[in-house]
Amino acid sequence: MSIFVRMKRSVVALALLAGALVHTAGSAQAVGTTLGDVTGFSADQATYTLSAGTAKVRVVFLEDDVFRLWMAPDGNFTDPATTGEGSKIVTKTDYGTPRTSWRDRGSYYSLTTGKIEVRAQKQPLKFSLYRSNGQLVWSEAAPLSWTDTSTTQTLGRGADEQFFGGGMQNGRFSHRDQTIKISRDFNWEDGGNPNASPYYMSTAGYGVLRNTFSPGSYSFTDPVLRVWVRLHCRPFPPSDEDVAREVQHYALNRLPSPEAAPALAYAGVEATPDERKSWGIIEID
Numbered sequence: 686m687s688i689f690v691r692m693k694r695s696v697v698a699l700a701l702l703a704g705a706l707v708h709t710a711g712s713a714q715a716v717g718t719t720l721g722d723v724t725g726f727s728a729d730q731a732t733y734t735l736s737a738g739t740a741k742v743r744v745v746f747l748e749d750d751v752f753r754l755w756m757a758p759d760g761n762f763t764d765p766a767t768t769g770e771g772s773k774i775v776t777k778t779d780y781g782t783p784r785t786s787w788r789d790r791g792s793y794y795s796l797t798t799g800k801i802e803v804r805a806q807k808q809p810l811k812f813s814l815y816r817s818n819g820q821l822v823w824s825e826a827a828p829l830s831w832t833d834t835s836t837t838q839t840l841g842r843g844a845d846e847q848f849f850g851g852g853m854q855n856g857r858f859s860h861r862d863q864t865i866k867i868s869r870d871f872n873w874e875d876g877g878n879p880n881a882s883p884y885y886m887s888t889a890g891y892g893v894l895r896n897t898f899s900p901g902s903y904s905f906t907d908p909v910l911r912v913w914v915r916l917h918c919r920p921f922p923p924s925d926e927d928v929a930r931e932v933q934h935y936a937l938n939r940l941p942s943p944e945a946a947p948a949l950a951y952a953g954v955e956a957t958p959d960e961r962k963s964w965g966i967i968e969i970d
Contacts, residue, residue, distance in 0.1 A: 718758065720828035723807040726794060731785045733796050737810045747780040749798040754812065758831050766896045774896055814891065822891055846889050848905045852882030860905045868900035
């Protein structure tokens with residue numbers, strides 16, 4: 686999986702992050718693998734490689750405000766979307782090598798150009814993007830994850846953030862609170878996506894292109910709603926274990942400090958009702 690991110694020239698103020706953006710290339714599956722803690726780091730001019738066990742992620746700066754986020758689940762970087770004649774999504778390759786620098790900030794690596802800073806959190810490996818003035822642009826709400834047929838990235842969603850693009854999405858303009866399909870269905874009527882594109886823009890001031898021909902989707906929705914859907918859109922009512930597992934998965938990546946994480950054990954079914962209520966993280970009927 687690789688992602689090309691470009692900052693828009695205009696500066697747009699961001700609200701606090703409160704939501705998530707998910708992209709899945711291929712069919713979404715319930716069970717997958719998630720990036721763990723950083724186990725290695727190397728720098729080569731404008732290319733930075735971070736290891737998380739076997740998996741590796743590269744941050745490749747192409748310009749001061751353009752970079753590629755490239756994940757290799759098995760540690761071997763491949764580029765299937767540029768294999769074969771006429772199959773390239775990204776046709777421009779004559780980028781230079783921008784001046785970059787990096788620092789180990791303890792809990793994260795700081796990768797900077799003159800315009801942006803990419804932060805790679807170490808435990809677990811998650812990415813966030815800042816402007817040079819320290820303004821947050823986007824932040825991953827959960828680490829990158831994958832299955833044999835799909836990859837998923839989850840970003841925080843601003844309180845008033847709007848999303849546009851995805852190629853031809855007939856009858857739609859802003860995609861906030863919507864899920865759009867990145868595929869070709871030959872439906873030219875309202876609701877169809879006859880000529881979709883894996884590119885979207887945000888009023889937060891950035892654009893993203895997924896370097897893949899695989900069908901997928903962008904979900905510009907609220908993560909709490911997705912938790913509800915996962916628990917209730919199933920043949921049988923969720924058990925206490927199902928609820929505890931979803932709450933823990935949702936909250937672990939959103940707690941303000943690592944010290945608070947052990948307390949999530951109280952979200953399990955063995956905790957007393959008072960212990961469960963004391964956290965008040967999320968309530969699902």
